[in-house]
Amino acid sequence: MLSVKNLHANVGGKEILRGINLEVRAGEVHAIMGPNGSGKSTLASVLAGNEKFEVTAGEVTFCGQNLLEMSIEERAREGLFLGFQYPVEIPGVTMSNFMKMAVNEQRKHRGLEPLTAGEFLKLMREKSAVVELSSKLTSRAVNEGFSGGEKKKNEIFQMAMLDPKLAILDETDSGLDIDALRIVATGVTKLHTPENATVVITHYQRLLDYIVPDYVHVLYKGQIIYSGDKSLALKLEAEGYDWLINDYQ
Amino acid sequence: MPTEQNLLDNYLSNIDILGEGMPVWFNARRSDAAAALNLHGLPTAKQERYLHSDIVRLLEGEWEQYFVARRHPAPKELLPEADANRIELINGRAVNNGLKISIEGAVYGSLRAATCSEKYGALVEKWLDSAADMSDTPTALTRMFVQDGAFIYLPEGIEEQSPILIDNFYHAENEAELCFSQTLVVAEKGARAEVIITHRSAGDGRIFAGITREAIIGEDADVHFTELYDLQQNCSIVNNNYVHQTKASHCATMSCKTGDGYVRAAYNSALTAPEAVSDVWALFLCGGEEHCDLNLAVRHLAPDCRSYSLVKGAAAGNAVGSFAGMVYVAQDAQRTDAQQQSRNLLLNDTARIFAQPQLEIYADDVKCSHGATVGQLDDEAIYYMRQRGLSEKQARRLQIEGFAYDVVQHCGCQHMCRHISELTAAKLEKM
Numbered sequence A: 001m002l003s004v005k006n007l008h009a010n011v012g013g014k015e016i017l018r019g020i021n022l023e024v025r026a027g028e029v030h031a032i033m034g035p036n037g038s039g040k041s042t043l044a045s046v047l048a049g050n051e052k053f054e055v056t057a058g059e060v061t062f063c064g065q066n067l068l069e070m071s072i073e074e075r076a077r078e079g080l081f082l083g084f085q086y087p088v089e090i091p092g093v094t095m096s097n098f099m100k101m102a103v104n105e106q107r108k109h110r111g112l113e114p115l116t117a118g119e120f121l122k123l124m125r126e127k128s129a130v131v132e133l134s135s136k137l138t139s140r141a142v143n144e145g146f147s148g149g150e151k152k153k154n155e156i157f158q159m160a161m162l163d164p165k166l167a168i169l170d171e172t173d174s175g176l177d178i179d180a181l182r183i184v185a186t187g188v189t190k191l192h193t194p195e196n197a198t199v200v201i202t203h204y205q206r207l208l209d210y211i212v213p214d215y216v217h218v219l220y221k222g223q224i225i226y227s228g229d230k231s232l233a234l235k236l237e238a239e240g241y242d243w244l245i246n247d248y249q
Numbered sequence B: 001m002p003t004e005q006n007l008l009d010n011y012l013s014n015i016d017i018l019g020e021g022m023p024v025w026f027n028a029r030r031s032d033a034a035a036a037l038n039l040h041g042l043p044t045a046k047q048e049r050y051l052h053s054d055i056v057r058l059l060e061g062e063w064e065q066y067f068v069a070r071r072h073p074a075p076k077e078l079l080p081e082a083d084a085n086r087i088e089l090i091n092g093r094a095v096n097n098g099l100k101i102s103i104e105g106a107v108y109g110s111l112r113a114a115t116c117s118e119k120y121g122a123l124v125e126k127w128l129d130s131a132a133d134m135s136d137t138p139t140a141l142t143r144m145f146v147q148d149g150a151f152i153y154l155p156e157g158i159e160e161q162s163p164i165l166i167d168n169f170y171h172a173e174n175e176a177e178l179c180f181s182q183t184l185v186v187a188e189k190g191a192r193a194e195v196i197i198t199h200r201s202a203g204d205g206r207i208f209a210g211i212t213r214e215a216i217i218g219e220d221a222d223v224h225f226t227e228l229y230d231l232q233q234n235c236s237i238v239n240n241n242y243v244h245q246t247k248a249s250h251c252a253t254m255s256c257k258t259g260d261g262y263v264r265a266a267y268n269s270a271l272t273a274p275e276a277v278s279d280v281w282a283l284f285l286c287g288g289e290e291h292c293d294l295n296l297a298v299r300h301l302a303p304d305c306r307s308y309s310l311v312k313g314a315a316a317g318n319a320v321g322s323f324a325g326m327v328y329v330a331q332d333a334q335r336t337d338a339q340q341q342s343r344n345l346l347l348n349d350t351a352r353i354f355a356q357p358q359l360e361i362y363a364d365d366v367k368c369s370h371g372a373t374v375g376q377l378d379d380e381a382i383y384y385m386r387q388r389g390l391s392e393k394q395a396r397r398l399q400i401e402g403f404a405y406d407v408v409q410h411c412g413c414q415h416m417c418r419h420i421s422e423l424t425a426a427k428l429e430k431m
């Protein structure tokens, strides 16, 4: 589904990604871990097409297409979803209005008719239940006045609405209390199917108790320095990254 | 181009026909206004309040003035689905030269009819020109030439259920026309109403409309104005509003410029007795070569009054927007609570917005705040929306609509809300 080869990217003239290689197939769950500042969010942003970052080398194919040639919205409409580490507040734009446009744009891209008002409301109700997002929040402005936990739930709610092929979730678990973590993580698990794939970027093993990864990768200084199975996450939790980093150096 | 002298000459040579059928007092005040114009001259950019409004340039070229009613094609009915009490004006003249009374007892219709009526003539004489400032020359110019306009009288205690709609239609074909009108709203003690004022235009000729509106809001009365400028590019409006509020009265005004024509609007409120409350929300959207100038002045003249205003402007293309705000707090207006905010959005590098909020405070126990910001669209928000599948254009549009929302949400009835939302969306599409 996603194939990243030797990806290099800069921001402000500084090289942040220094040769990333990653293969994600349908049905898989990948976890990307690594110390702060190692480039995890940058990788997610570059895959989503954030124009702040400049790709200097490498190739990325997504479902057989050259991802790097596509605009942000084309990537989204092709089924790439990014759960933001810091979801953006958009004053005056209601969640429901925003989602209606997003869902219908994606449907249009797939040659489907826009949803009727009734169908849309039903979809909203159904999907907000996945993360127990209160209907009060869906009638408010996007992320405005949402608590940290609500913002993260809202990301998963949007993922549920849009039903992407590949979801990249950037620290969707950070800043959540135990209950919220359980709700968010169970939500993500419910959305996982053999046809789609999930990449979770995380600091903590605790998320991986719910979402069992097929692969765990460690990103350090813009490179994946180690990949393993889910036991790697446990080991990292217990021992930190030092042993790997020392090895690497 | 009509200079002060041309205008005064035109006034003097038409003085008889201008005042025909109007009471002596009404015409006598024309002469006072003419004297004021003669004294002060047309505003130039040297006058602070007209810093960004070049009235003289607006008046360039040849203009016609008509002092008797003429035929115009009837415009399409505005908000036909709304159950409204309608006053229709074409180029400042009431289409029905009469007065009507609503079920609840509100009197509404032509200002000329009210002025000449036995029943309401004295009321008009008492309140007309009482709040307006004749040292503002466009106000004086309007007063000089005015022959009609709208009149609303809300007797004590009435609660009007349906909005009163003043539909101003401007029309000129193959010529340029100057037109003037004056509106008077008198709300007596405890009266309540929703007043919608729209300005729209048609035809290939130019229009310059001078408008003065006075609203006298009595004790405990509550009047909500919604004013919409939906003008063609060849129609310019200079609109001076004066609200005079007494004890514990409430006046709310929502003003929105979505059209392409030039708008210079001034909203002046005087809070003259304790516990009066004034709210103003305004939105102007300017694209292309457009120009919009909004002036806001709130005068706290008594203690324990509150005023709030939020003015939002968005400019694209080579448009110029300007906002000048003034909160004046008199010495004995203690415990004043005044807030004035101006938030602006520049959609490209060539558009300009000038924002100048000012405070002038002579009382010592007050809570006043003011501020102005000029910003750009939030790239992060646009990225976020595009990541969900919206095009860049849609994301920008949605964000600007969001910016406009906290003004637009204050518009009168639901039909008007929909109308304004549609016009806002159509305007944003073009900007």
Ligand SMILES: Nc1ncnc2c1ncn2[C@@H]1O[C@H](COP(=O)(O)OP(=O)(O)O)[C@@H](O)[C@H]1O
Pocket (backbone or CB within 6 Å): A011, A012, A016, A034, A035, A036, A037, A038, A039, A040, A041, A042, A043, A052
């Ligand atoms: N917009 C930016 N401008 C400059 N430097 C940036 C920007 N975004 C990220 N960086 C830098 O790139 C590096 C990687 O950041 P990031 O991808 O956010 O790391 P992580 O998500 O792994 O914590 C950090 O050194 C960070 O300071």
Ligand SMILES: [Mg+2]
Pocket (backbone or CB within 6 Å): A040, A041, A042, A085, A170, A171
């Ligand atoms: Mg990060």
